[in-house]
Amino acid sequence: MSLEVRFFASLREQVGVSEITLDAASIKTVEDVWQLATNGQAIPDNTLCAINMDYVRLDASVKDGDEVAFFPPVSGGSV
Amino acid sequence: MSLEVRFFASLREQVGVSEITLDAASIKTVEDVWQLATNGQAIPDNTLCAINMDYVRLDASVKDGDEVAFFPPVSGGSV
Amino acid sequence: MSAELRGEAFEPTTELQAFEARLDAGKYGACVSFVGSMRDFNAGDDVSAMSLEHYPKMTLQFLETICEEAKSRWDILDCLIIHRYGDLQPSDPIVLTAAWSAHRHEAFEACRYLIEELKTRAPFWKKETTESGERWVHDAPSTPDS
């Protein structure tokens, strides 16, 4: 199973990774993706995640070809 | 006592008067002003009145030099 | 703070830019503006022209008062009202209200306050020209939020 994984903003800086491609049969959930992509770092509180541009929870299932993203709370756009 | 009286919009067309100056000692209230200025026509429902640019009721007292205005409900300004 | 009456057509975006140029850029983070323009329909009829009557001194004084009320009720940097009178054509801007503040909530509330007060209390009277002739809007069939 091949997955594109992306990290954004402060999470990208903490993890030290912007993009990584995983290729492993053992991955089932978004949380598994985090563990493998970060070498087992703890997941910060309030981390948001998305599969293929949709917000999901950490226990959501992933499938081959998915793009999985992790990011901190949004602080976007306006006042 | 001298008073400037003004009528606006549909009320101006109904009464047939735009501006009139009254000079009479017998006037006490806005309603008296209407009676004299319109030769005793009935006051349409929902008529609004103002003394010196402030909304008042028909029983408000007038004094020498006041500008008294009568107009229909506002339909102003926007959607 | 500015309230103005205009006898000629005005361009709301130009007015907003000109007014903003006088403000302290960087101090506001939010601007909310409302533009009311003339529709070519009302109460089920086509409308080809409109005349907007007002009571010059009272109308201006009223607009200035609601600007002051908005500034005292919300923490805004500034606000603006520009309002047309006279003869208008469909799609002409009728009114612009705008409010600037540090945060969006105050700007929305103040801008909305200006237009709601103006709409319900400001001395303006519309006379519409339709296929069946002229009519005062306050005599026409009313719609809940027209």
Place this chain on the structure above:
Amino acid sequence: MSAELRGEAFEPTTELQAFEARLDAGKYGACVSFVGSMRDFNAGDDVSAMSLEHYPKMTLQFLETICEEAKSRWDILDCLIIHRYGDLQPSDPIVLTAAWSAHRHEAFEACRYLIEELKTRAPFWKKETTESGERWVHDAPSTPDS
């Protein structure tokens, strides 16, 4: 209906005019617009610069989704979102949301919906430069409606 991301500075009034030129004038009587711009202060500190990170595909898709939601929830003719990303200076416009409708209520509600959804759910992250260095805004002391 249009949602756009911009890497360069934009002028909200110019954008509003250009978008309005595509609409059917006379059919809308109300336009409400919101402009969020960069303040030179936040959470008690002076801010001299800001960088706005986003997740291009997801952010654009999200903005398109909330435009569609606004159109389905209120009777509006059209709506617009333009949002900056990249490096910004104080007073730069960050975001424009706007809605056009026959009546003012719908335009206010839709415009406010767009900016509230955008603010709370759109994937954007601000990094501010202050005297004491750079900081991510989501790590900074929060203010209720900043």
